[in-house]
Amino acid sequence: MTETFYDVLRRQGITRRSFLKFCSLTATSLGLGSAAAPRIAHALETKPRTPVIWLHGLECTCCSESFIRSAHPLTKDVVLSMLSLDYDDTLMAAAGHQAEAIIEEVKKKYKGNYIVAVEGNPPLNEDGMFCIHGGRPFVEVLKETCADAKAIISWGACASYGCVQAAKPNPTRATPVHKVISGKPIINVPGCPPIAEVMTGVVTYMLTFDRIPELDRQGRPKMFYGQRIHDKCYRRGHFDAGQFAEAWDDEGARKGYCLYKMGCKGPTTYNACSSMRWNGGVSWPVQSGHGCIGCSEEGFWDKGSFYDRVTSITPFGAESNADTIGKAAAGTVGAAIAAHAAVTALARARQKAGEPSTTSEQKGE
Amino acid sequence: MLSQQDMLEAERHGRQVRSIYVYEAPVRLWHWVNALAMVVLAVTGYFIGKPLPTVPGEAAENFVMGYLRFAHFAAAYIFAVGLLGRIYWAFVGNHHAKQIFRLPITNGQWWSEVFFELRWYLFLERTPKKYVGHNPMAQLMMFFFFTVLAVGMVFTGFALYSEGAGLGSWQDALFGWVIPALGGSMQVHNLHRLGMWIMMTFVLVHVYAAIREDIMSRQSLISTMVSGWRMFKD
Numbered sequence: 193m194t195e196t197f198y199d200v201l202r203r204q205g206i207t208r209r210s211f212l213k214f215c216s217l218t219a220t221s222l223g224l225g226s227a228a229a230p231r232i233a234h235a236l237e238t239k240p241r242t243p244v245i246w247l248h249g250l251e252c253t254c255c256s257e258s259f260i261r262s263a264h265p266l267t268k269d270v271v272l273s274m275l276s277l278d279y280d281d282t283l284m285a286a287a288g289h290q291a292e293a294i295i296e297e298v299k300k301k302y303k304g305n306y307i308v309a310v311e312g313n314p315p316l317n318e319d320g321m322f323c324i325h326g327g328r329p330f331v332e333v334l335k336e337t338c339a340d341a342k343a344i345i346s347w348g349a350c351a352s353y354g355c356v357q358a359a360k361p362n363p364t365r366a367t368p369v370h371k372v373i374s375g376k377p378i379i380n381v382p383g384c385p386p387i388a389e390v391m392t393g394v395v396t397y398m399l400t401f402d403r404i405p406e407l408d409r410q411g412r413p414k415m416f417y418g419q420r421i422h423d424k425c426y427r428r429g430h431f432d433a434g435q436f437a438e439a440w441d442d443e444g445a446r447k448g449y450c451l452y453k454m455g456c457k458g459p460t461t462y463n464a465c466s467s468m469r470w471n472g473g474v475s476w477p478v479q480s481g482h483g484c485i486g487c488s489e490e491g492f493w494d495k496g497s498f499y500d501r502v503t504s505i506t507p508f509g510a511e512s513n514a515d516t517i518g519k520a521a522a523g524t525v526g527a528a529i530a531a532h533a534a535v536t537a538l539a540r541a542r543q544k545a546g547e548p549s550t551t552s553e554q555k556g557e
Numbered sequence: 558m559l560s561q562q563d564m565l566e567a568e569r570h571g572r573q574v575r576s577i578y579v580y581e582a583p584v585r586l587w588h589w590v591n592a593l594a595m596v597v598l599a600v601t602g603y604f605i606g607k608p609l610p611t612v613p614g615e616a617a618e619n620f621v622m623g624y625l626r627f628a629h630f631a632a633a634y635i636f637a638v639g640l641l642g643r644i645y646w647a648f649v650g651n652h653h654a655k656q657i658f659r660l661p662i663t664n665g666q667w668w669s670e671v672f673f674e675l676r677w678y679l680f681l682e683r684t685p686k687k688y689v690g691h692n693p694m695a696q697l698m699m700f701f702f703f704t705v706l707a708v709g710m711v712f713t714g715f716a717l718y719s720e721g722a723g724l725g726s727w728q729d730a731l732f733g734w735v736i737p738a739l740g741g742s743m744q745v746h747n748l749h750r751l752g753m754w755i756m757m758t759f760v761l762v763h764v765y766a767a768i769r770e771d772i773m774s775r776q777s778l779i780s781t782m783v784s785g786w787r788m789f790k791d
Contacts, residue, residue, distance in 0.1 A: 408724060409733065409734060409737050410737050418724050419723070420720060423721070429617070432623040433615075433616040433620060433621060433622065433623070434608060434609060434611065434619055434625075435611050435616055435619065436611050438611060449611065459720075460743040461742070462742075489741050489743065490737075490741045491741055492743075495741070502606050502750060503743060513747065514606075514751040515606075515607070515750070517751060518755070518758070521755065522757060522761065525762060526761055529765045532678075532765075536773065543683075
């Protein structure tokens with residue numbers, strides 16, 4: 193049986209007396225009156241922690257690597273106290289048939305009441321044979337596991353958008369989770385990987401409030417993906433002033449000027465890097481002197497150079513961007529106009545030399 | 558239809574009156590305000606994508622990108638409001654005001670005149686026809702390269718503006734859907750810039766054709782957009 197919050201508190205050395213005091217205090221501070229205290233205590237004593245099944249598809253495990261480095265809250269608190277991480281083949285001790293049996297057990301026991309966290313995505317080509325999970329195509333395991341889930345979290349650019357394994361021509365047909373699973377709330381948490389605190393933050397929110405966070409049009413939690421890197425960048429002042437690094441080793445780069453001209457994708461990328469930073473707030477890409485590559489944006493792997501501001505436009509081929517196409521078009525049309533004007537002048541001169549012309553009157557109907 | 562009405566008007570008045578009132582004051586005013594806004598938009602837009610060389614001094618003492626972006630957004634509002642006003646005038650103005658908003662694509666006569674104009678521009682016709690409003694070829698070009706493109710620029714432009722205005726702003730509510738629909742913010746930036754180039758290429762053709770027809774087709778074009786009156790020179 194999964195531990196309740198009360199069990200966890202007791203295990204961590206909190207007395208029942210302190211627990212009941214906590215419940216009374218919570219009821220009072222929420223303005224609920226004394227009758228609510230026993231109800232809070234009852235909920236904490238009986239409500240099991242939400243079970244989570246963490247599946248791994250076609251991926252590189254960078255999401256897991258990021259997740260286990262979370263500082264606020266600490267990953268150990270999330271995994272050991274807050275949720276019940278019942279299945280994660282990278283972290284769990286069990287292996288083989290024993291491990292696989294857990295998925296079945298959770299599905300039966302917590303039907304419609306568990307969360308599936310997906311790292312990576314299912315490849316669909318060759319009946320899904322490019323990613324095998326416990327002897328079966330991953331796509332089958334994913335569909336079965338998600339069938340009775342309460343909600344699904346798509347970790348990272350892989351599960352949310354496809355990422356590099358879905359880069360053109362996408363030989364394995366790696367497909368984002370939301371294009372395979374339907375009829376369930378799916379939370380996209382993009383990034384390659386997502387920020388550790390964003391991952392634990394999404395999980396904490398869902399456990400605390402027992403609902404999924406508010407999502408934007410692309411299914412991302414608004415609280416972490418509501419603004420662009422650019423909107424909160426500490427170099428934004430240099431952008432507005434018109435002060436840019438023009439080369440990686442110039443004066444501007446040394447002074448920490450804006451990396452816009454070096455192809456920084458901050459203005460087109462929705463993520464929390466510029467406010468939350470990485471590794472417990474130590475640094476983040478722009479602070480280290482490299483522009484953002486837009487790893488939490490859909491298709492970032494297929495959208496041209498990381499080091500150009502005006503990047504290639506997908507349908508026009510790798511070497512064409514708006515400026516090359518535009519200048520070519522304007523140049524061609526300009527030359528055509530010049531030629532047309534010359535021919536017009538010539539024709540007019542010849543006509544004048546021949547006979548004085550009169551334009552025909554417009555014929556009505 | 559419009560071209561037939563034009564022709565009747567031209568025939569009725571052309572020989573005696575020699576001038577017809579075509580573009581009403583709001584259309585003329587819009588034309589020149591719009592032209593100015595487009596120049597500002599294209600120049601500032603170009604430098605937003607490919608910024609000017611770095612300015613020296615403290616960041617707090619400079620606001621180059623800030624002013625460029627302000628000019629771009631201000632001109633964009635004028636462009637968008639102007640376009641709305643122009644659409645309104647298409648409903649209440651004279652029939653010439655409707656020309657750039659709808660094509661008489663079911664009218665065979667109109668299509669044959671499109672091809673006549675094409676032959677005229679390819680030097681295959683010796684003498685031009687006269688039209689009170691746009692000639693059919695010009696109308697076709699105007700519809701696709703101005704009207705449709707301008708609406709596209711307004712949609713992509715406000716979608717990009719909504720990124721700064723933030724989630725929940727009216728720009729986001731009305732135009733935010735454009736960004737995922739076109740494949741992300743970067744793609745929308747690129748398409749918006751490509752739209753600028755197409756628009757500027759069209760401006761080249763538009764200005765050239767206006768000057769050329771003013772000379773060649775023996776009717777006023779440029780002064781018509783100033784005074785509203787189309788003069789027929791013979």
